[in-house]
Amino acid sequence: MENKLMVKLVVGTEAMFFLALIMAYIYFSLLPGFTSRQADHLDIRSTAIFSAFLFSSSFTFWRAETNFKKGKMTRLKGWLLLTLALGLVFLVGQGTEYARLLKENVSISSSLFGTSFFTLTGFHGLHVLVGLVVISIVTTLTFMGDYDRSSSSVFGTVGIYWHFVDIVWLFVFSIVYVLPHLHKITT
């Protein structure tokens, strides 16, 4: 119980942190020249694909949780590994996007767009990374048999965090990619 409450509070304060970053992003995106640069450099299609991987990792983790509650340990292990793989694909996807942008000379210091884009997505990526590290620890422990038959709250708490990271990406993706894309289509 208290572990869950703790993670909920941490997630709440992290949400405020992202709110501040997102607000800064929106603030700058209203300045002239920003949106066109954004639309020029971002490729919504490839990002949508690796985003889908992240979103489905939420689903797989949820499956892991339910299987743990039912005590189905083999399935639990499978879903955990799948979650790790999906998260990893997302990070690799983000990595290649960064590499492409840097090749096009868009960096954190090149323009206001670069500054706000890399900061917002970078902090999110960092959170994904932290989540993956935690999940891999939990997975290792599961394989070592630490959670057999115990009523641990660890999957519930890690789940809260992992779903949160996904939800943040939902917002970031909509604001950074989808909205300017729609804007481009309509104008």
Add this chain to the structure above:
Amino acid sequence: MSDINFIPEPEEPIPSLSVSNNQGILQWISSVDHKQIGIMYLWLSVLFLVIAGIEILLVRLQLAIPNNHFLAPEVYNQLFTMHGTTMIFFVAMPAIFGFTTYLVPLMIGANDMAFPRLNAFSFWTTFFGGSLLYFSFLAGGAPDAGWFNYAPLNEYNYSSSPGIDYYCSGLLFAGIGTLTASVNFIVTILHYRVLPMSLKQLPLFVWMILINSFLVLAAFPSLNAALAMLLLDRQLHAHFFSAAGGGSAILWQHLFWLFGHPEVYIVILPIFGIFSEVFPVFSRKPIFGYGMVVGSGVAIALLAFGVWIHHMFATGLGNTVNSFFAASSLLIGIPTGVKIFNWLATMHGGAIRFSVSMLFAIAFLIEFTIGGLSGISFAIVPIDWQLTDTYYVVAHLHFVFIGGTLFGLLSGLFYWFPKMSGRLPDPRLSKWFFWLFVAGFNITFLVQHALGAMGMPRRVYTYPDLPGWGILNLISTIGAFLMAGSVGLLVFILVRAIKKGAVASPDAWDANTLEWTTSSPPGLKNFDRVIPVKSTRPFRDYKRPEDADWNRPEGARKHEGKYIPQNNPHGK
């Protein structure tokens, strides 16, 4: 009677307060006991009070006469920046967290915090943050852009020494410590109360901490985000705050004050909690309007997020924006006034005992009202257009910080010191300290209202010899040295009381709450058994069963059927 034994506990026994040879400093460093961590927070705060105080004494010396050459401008700027930053983040905050860590488990009948190791982590991160900030002096210069560190002055182009990088990283560490501590407080308060204690029977101090911790969780992320962005600007040449790179100087102000205003209430709400314990005990009456005190605390916390622009009235945001924030800032005076009148009504009809703790509480009523009213004068926008960024602001902030926060901390210190140490401070010397401190404080800061109105801006390392300026500044400097003397006396009083003070009884003040039911100082395990909790004053009920709160007709009506079952701390 209910037994409690479910709290994780440290292994080693750690009974008393002093760092003496038979315990060893290692034992303190490795401790996860909430009482020891609380005391370490308090000592950290005293240490930084002396450091930040000495910094500002140098500043006051420089300002003692016009056109003075005692300090070079770049040194002056580092000193006042470090003074403000230290006082807020490493004096006020650790002191409040020290009391909280020490008292919350005791007041709710628990044996430790919910997460003792996280508790130690919070303290040491704060400690590390402070050390990092001060390391800047050795690393090529302390931060020098003021405690609110406005852009673009904080950018590499205008402040190329590493001071501001240390400001960012030091405050980030301290901020993380603050956030984790607040999470810990909330979980402890919501999950570790002794079984029959409902939220409506929480001691008011605990209530204010609960509210305050949510305030911290909502406010600090904004600062952390701003600091992270600034570090990116300075280290990786991002463009958040530099107008030259297309960024926005005003964005820093929004992010900073979105944190900064709630922050000043973060350092006053717990103080309101302390006074809500002190006034009833030394008046021998229950608090007047328990519900109103809690409710106004919630109101202040909510309003705190709607007023940040009152620090930016002169930035040209327009009359519409300014009016909205003028209204919210004026409104915040009402719940605060409610509390002042509640405390007055608590004393009314009571039997007042003038302990040093109570003296500070009484003095607070007047000094804080002065500070609050000068705050209201800023909320009247045209007056702020004249007085912002002058010594009048310096006067306001010290009247609320010292007349509010510091008086509250001192009141709390004299109230709980016997509990923490098992000793009584010398009453005669303590009263001397009180009068010296209050006199020094008023001498230092009352005149600054006038200086501001006469046109003296703040943060100036020197000033021309205009009529009246010299003499008023000199008076202020003299007052500052009086305060320094009294702070020295306080340290002496405390050290002497710990060494050879008179032994205090477990219930030194005939108090009302649970922390006084255990020994002084409490053993490693706070409680073996906890007395029944049926009202907000369980210990008084226990001592005066014939006059118990829950037993009185109106008391019974108030508390009947409101025992919300507490969550089982074991999970299911």
Add this chain to the structure above:
Amino acid sequence: MPDLFLLNISASSIFDAASPEAASIRQLTFEFIIAASAVLLLVVILTSYITVKYRSKHRHEDPKQITGNRALEIWMVSVPLALVILFLFRSLATMNAILPDRGNHTPDIIITGHQWFWEASYPGTTVTTANEIHLPTGKRILMLLNAADVIHDWWVPALGPKMDMIPGMNNYLWLTINQPGIYDGACSEFCGQQHAWMRIRVIAQLQPDYERWLSEQTTNTHIPQDTMAKAGAILFLESTCSSCHRLKGTAAAGITGPDLTHFGSRQTMLTGMMANDSGNVARWLSDPQAVKPGAHMPRFIFAKDSIRALTAYLEQLK
């Protein structure tokens, strides 16, 4: 440091209002002081009365245990609320009177804050000057305020509200000066090392005097007459001075330092730090960092007579 040059300054506290803007703020301030004194007095009287009357006499007898009183609680909220509403309306009215919408007025003067000097230019004319700001009396003027580097703030207490000067932003202020005179003020936002010496000097003149001054300022820099000053002029243009300072009508067109076209006609130098006389100018030129540490003017290693020549030249730039 000699402060004689300050003697003819009009006192500049917020109560010495010399403009309708400042006067209406002063009026509001007086109303506030009265209300605040009443509240403070109430708290002081209640506190003293209660502490004296109810000090403990009998150690062990508890007084009556009262936990609340609805009626009193309602009073606690409603009286402050009434005061708050009153002052909110007063303050809105004053704000709108002092700082009405700018509409499509063009500014009468543009002031730019620099670390650590003021640059002033007068739209519609070719006049630019620095530090001593001349303004006409009896006329409602619109000021445009901005900054070249960090945030500064315009504040002359006797003339009314202050306004931040923010890089990348234009802020506006309305101002009507009642009386001719010299009004003292200061930069009121911390702007770095020499924020203390960024004082303001407003010289308010009757309309005809002001116009005369303005037309004088439109002229180019004087051509030096005596040999000493001539030598100074050559030095000025040949050393790097010209890359930072402007002398209208010459090749010197720098903008990172104050405009020096009519420097000799200014009473003070370095934003009110000292009187403008040849001794101070020479001291400044021989080691700026010793006079105003941190100022963005480097030290040049000049021979004694070079300094004398430069000083002579600068002092006759009336």
